[in-house]
Amino acid sequence: MGKKTTIYDIAKKLNITAATVSRALNNNPKISAATKELVLETAAKMNYEQNKLAQALKSGKSYNVGVIVPRIDSNFFASIIRGIEDELSPFGYQVIICQTHEENAKEIENIDTLLNAQVDGVLMSITKSNIESNHFNRVIKKNIPLIFFDRRHNMEGVSSVTIDDFEGGYQATKHLINQGCKHIAHYTGSHNIDIFKDRYLGYKQALEDNGIELNEDYIIQIKSDITKGAKAMKSLLKMKTPPDGLFSSSDFSALGAIQELKSQGIKVPKDFCVVGFSNEPFTKFMELSITSIDQSPLEMGKMAAQVFLEQMNNKFKIEKRIILKPKLIIRKSSLKSDA
Amino acid sequence: MGKKTTIYDIAKKLNITAATVSRALNNNPKISAATKELVLETAAKMNYEQNKLAQALKSGKSYNVGVIVPRIDSNFFASIIRGIEDELSPFGYQVIICQTHEENAKEIENIDTLLNAQVDGVLMSITKSNIESNHFNRVIKKNIPLIFFDRRHNMEGVSSVTIDDFEGGYQATKHLINQGCKHIAHYTGSHNIDIFKDRYLGYKQALEDNGIELNEDYIIQIKSDITKGAKAMKSLLKMKTPPDGLFSSSDFSALGAIQELKSQGIKVPKDFCVVGFSNEPFTKFMELSITSIDQSPLEMGKMAAQVFLEQMNNKFKIEKRIILKPKLIIRKSSLKSDA
Numbered sequence: 001m002g003k004k005t006t007i008y009d010i011a012k013k014l015n016i017t018a019a020t021v022s023r024a025l026n027n028n029p030k031i032s033a034a035t036k037e038l039v040l041e042t043a044a045k046m047n048y049e050q051n052k053l054a055q056a057l058k059s060g061k062s063y064n065v066g067v068i069v070p071r072i073d074s075n076f077f078a079s080i081i082r083g084i085e086d087e088l089s090p091f092g093y094q095v096i097i098c099q100t101h102e103e104n105a106k107e108i109e110n111i112d113t114l115l116n117a118q119v120d121g122v123l124m125s126i127t128k129s130n131i132e133s134n135h136f137n138r139v140i141k142k143n144i145p146l147i148f149f150d151r152r153h154n155m156e157g158v159s160s161v162t163i164d165d166f167e168g169g170y171q172a173t174k175h176l177i178n179q180g181c182k183h184i185a186h187y188t189g190s191h192n193i194d195i196f197k198d199r200y201l202g203y204k205q206a207l208e209d210n211g212i213e214l215n216e217d218y219i220i221q222i223k224s225d226i227t228k229g230a231k232a233m234k235s236l237l238k239m240k241t242p243p244d245g246l247f248s249s250s251d252f253s254a255l256g257a258i259q260e261l262k263s264q265g266i267k268v269p270k271d272f273c274v275v276g277f278s279n280e281p282f283t284k285f286m287e288l289s290i291t292s293i294d295q296s297p298l299e300m301g302k303m304a305a306q307v308f309l310e311q312m313n314n315k316f317k318i319e320k321r322i323i324l325k326p327k328l329i330i331r332k333s334s335l336k337s338d339a
Numbered sequence: 340m341g342k343k344t345t346i347y348d349i350a351k352k353l354n355i356t357a358a359t360v361s362r363a364l365n366n367n368p369k370i371s372a373a374t375k376e377l378v379l380e381t382a383a384k385m386n387y388e389q390n391k392l393a394q395a396l397k398s399g400k401s402y403n404v405g406v407i408v409p410r411i412d413s414n415f416f417a418s419i420i421r422g423i424e425d426e427l428s429p430f431g432y433q434v435i436i437c438q439t440h441e442e443n444a445k446e447i448e449n450i451d452t453l454l455n456a457q458v459d460g461v462l463m464s465i466t467k468s469n470i471e472s473n474h475f476n477r478v479i480k481k482n483i484p485l486i487f488f489d490r491r492h493n494m495e496g497v498s499s500v501t502i503d504d505f506e507g508g509y510q511a512t513k514h515l516i517n518q519g520c521k522h523i524a525h526y527t528g529s530h531n532i533d534i535f536k537d538r539y540l541g542y543k544q545a546l547e548d549n550g551i552e553l554n555e556d557y558i559i560q561i562k563s564d565i566t567k568g569a570k571a572m573k574s575l576l577k578m579k580t581p582p583d584g585l586f587s588s589s590d591f592s593a594l595g596a597i598q599e600l601k602s603q604g605i606k607v608p609k610d611f612c613v614v615g616f617s618n619e620p621f622t623k624f625m626e627l628s629i630t631s632i633d634q635s636p637l638e639m640g641k642m643a644a645q646v647f648l649e650q651m652n653n654k655f656k657i658e659k660r661i662i663l664k665p666k667l668i669i670r671k672s673s674l675k676s677d678a
Contacts, residue, residue: 030451062455063452064452064455064456066435071417072411072412072417072420072436073411073412073414073417073418073421075412078410078411078412079412081411081438082412085438085440094437094448094449094451094452095437095438096405096435096436096437096452096453096456097411097435097436097437097438098433098434098435098436099420099424099434099436101424109433110433112433113402113403113433113435114435116401116403116456116457117403117435117455117456117457118455118456226620226624255624259624281565282621282624285565285594285598285621286625286626287625287626287627288626
């Protein structure tokens with residue numbers, strides 16, 4: 001069996017772009033009849049997978065894919081979207097984006113909006129996971145691929161690309177313990193969202209495995225926000241036994257915590273170590289760079305897009321659950337030996 | 340003449356939200372027939388502007404508005420979008436977002452995508468301003484309101500909300516001169532985009548007004564990017580007479596410049612003053628905070644949305660050109676007296 005012919009092979013042969021080949025194969029109105037004919041002829045000669053081709057030709061696709069995220073102004077979600085666009089663009093797909101601002105009502109409206117806009121697929125990160133799933137079912141009933149990334153709703157028949165948040169929380173906490181922290185605080189988000197619950201569970205497990213008792217007062221549930229992170233640190237430092245380390249589920253809150261620590265004259269990392277989560281670019285370029293967990297958002301977006309394409313090219317329902325590995329990036333905010 | 344009745348007055352009277360009132364008035368399918376009747380009755384009793392109401396009722400609107408931006412991962416554009424959403428949401432509109440990544444082909448595709456998605460309006464910031472405007476005309480011909488924000492294409496009949504970039508560039512440069520800088524470099528973007536040309540012209544004028552000769556070698560055209568900003572500073576510092584100040588049209592490039600200056604042991608602001616543009620949040624929270632020009636993005640988004648609403652409620656074409664005032668925010672990176 002020889003190597004399968006791809007759209008890139010056809011593109012090379014005809015000296016045109018892969019995007020043009022894909023559009024021609026998918027009967028996109030932007031491509032001239034002459035080009036379509038040429039591409040189809042060449043594809044046939046090169047034994048390009050005929051079934052998919054025939055399937056694509058008879059489809060009435062919009063070539064729009066909807067992406068729903070909690071917010072666009074975080075590098076994490078922006079990078080995922082970039083990954084999705086990079087992967088889908090050569091196949092002629094356009095990405096349209098909606099934000100939920102963490103509001104469930106908005107999430108439902110976003111799905112309606114995208115369905116009305118006739119999208120070919122919905123790729124999304126959910127707001128909360130214990131809510132009713134009627135709006136997700138509306139997508140599925142229309143036979144439109146639904147793929148979750150980062151934050152998934154636990155439901156059958158839906159693919160997802162996430163990272164191992166438990167492992168991320170475990171690594172972050174273990175690192176703080178290794179740096180000598182004895183009293184480790186934790187900023188978490190709503191435990192209605194699995195990612196925050198799992199990071200917390202990883203934190204808890206790392207403490208347990210290292211014989212450190214969990215102190216419920218050290219665990220603070222806040223929004224991912226600089227001001228909120230500073231305020232929470234203020235209250236932590238007022239405790240009888242204030243913490244000497246923080247694992248924050250958000251880089252933004254971690255930054256706020258560091259600002260508060262500095263304003264109180266507490267030295268980071270000498271007297272207090274901080275680890276964030278998401279590896280937002282600012283964690284790297286701060287003078288006191290912040291240790292964080294990288295989630296490979298570009299990769300996550302690309303994979304979610306690949307699952308979508310696979311589903312589009314397949315008659316049968318595909319259910320994939322891809323779990324990426326988190327990566328601890330150690331920087332100044334937690335590295336005592338370098339301080 | 341008494342005060343005009345608004346949807347908020349109707350909402351208060353009925354003890355329901357303004358969004359519900361708006362949706363009912365606009366015959367949104369999400370609202371029950373009973374509520375619609377009640378709202379219409381009350382609106383009539385309170386003399387709510389009958390013409391607009393009748394007009395809205397017969398319309399076949401999608402309640403989707405399309406927003407096109409060069410990138411979503413800058414606080415500037417994300418804040419504009421937030422402003423648009425805040426303003427349109429009470430009226431039942433959903434915002435869908437597309438990115439151009441500064442590619443003109445992508446801009447054309449985005450417009451097709453939004454038109455296919457049946458949006459009621461297109462609010463956008465353009466990629467380049469000297470290109471053909473066929474794709475803009477396609478929107479106008481469909482009688483769909485088109486509104487430019489920040490970056491506008493110079494064409495008749497289209498409203499825009501921008502800031503006075505010339506004034507911003509002038510203020511930034513004047514401030515550097517006031518701090519004693521004699522050799523002021525400038526990072527600019529493509530002069531095909533008015534905002535970058537205007538900031539440059541403001542820079543030029545400020546130099547001229549203060550008897551400082553323009554040195555073309557000090558002007559570098561780069562993308563808004565940390566690495567590019569660092570690289571450009573490296574080359575500037577190799578000059579026979581290196582500059583002692585920088586006005587960067589981008590905060591990201593300004594940050595890169597500061598990183599390079601530091602790595603070469605040059606003290607900011609003592610030996611070198613830096614001013615950015617856009618007032619991205621990181622400029623404030625860096626240890627060495629960065630002086631920048633605030634562009635009131637939230638306000639800009641709200642105003643663009645208001646122009647859209649006004650156009651939707653008006654049979655006649657409205658052409659508005661709103662120009663906001665920029666605001667210099669002085670911080671550590673350029674303030675010698677505090678250093």
